[in-house]
Amino acid sequence: MKQSRMLWVGGVAIVAALVLGFMVAVLGQKSATPAQAQTTPAAGPNGYSGITVQGTGVVILQPDVVRLNVGVTLKAATVSDAQKQSADTSAKITDALKAAGIKAEDIKTVNYSINPDYTYEPNQPPKLNGYQIDNTLQVTIRDVTKTGSIIDAASTAGANQINGINFTVENNTDALKQARAAAVADAKAKADQLAAAGQVQVGSIINIVEVAQNADPVPMVANDARAAAAGSAATQIESGQLKVVVNVQVTFGISK
Incomplete structure (x- = not known):
């Protein structure tokens, strides 16, 4: 009888120790969560934390x-x-x-x-x-x-x-390169302005997305072909200019 009582007391002690250890682990995990949240910067709408701006680059070409x-x-x-x-x-x-x-x-x-x-x-x-x-x-x-x-x-x-x-234009590869570089530079200038207003410094680029590009010439026809065929003044065609435009969205990190 005395031996069975000792076994029962020992079992109770073991269960109490396990319950206490579990409670300590849970409380420790809960207390660590706020500290972790304080050290993680909030992400912007695009999923990246930092300064997100858009930039535009424009290159003017003569059609060939x-x-x-x-x-x-x-x-x-x-x-x-x-x-x-x-x-x-x-x-x-x-x-x-x-x-x-x-x-x-x-x-x-x-x-x-x-x-x-x-x-x-x-x-x-x-x-x-x-x-x-x-x-x-x-x-x-x-x-x-x-x-x-x-x-x-x-x-x-x-x-x-x-x-x-x-x-x-037969080949607009170089123009697109120039427009992309100008678009990123434009985005950097805007980020610098925002950073100065917020009293922080612009860090490295985190993400770049090319939003859109287009090349849209606007020709003008002075006289139509039927008038030329009738013996009037020669048809005059104005080629205008070809505008190559690139838009980018850039996210810069923030350094204090």
């Missing part, structure tokens, strides 16, 4: 390539007549373009369509008048100063549809 569509739209009584007239006119346009200095590899067909031409009257079935053909060539001009004269040559040869003038 022009692409435009020239073609002929005509109607004839039959498909075969329409095809023959279209082929003859398209050949004349192509010859005129080549004579103006355009290489064969810079001329390609981008549209060729044949559609019936109907007349619609009330309470009457559609009347077939003939067929319409649209034959369009895309022309790449590598000397932008000749754009107006090439349009005149095409219209004189029979082109009655000229549109889609697009000024661009």
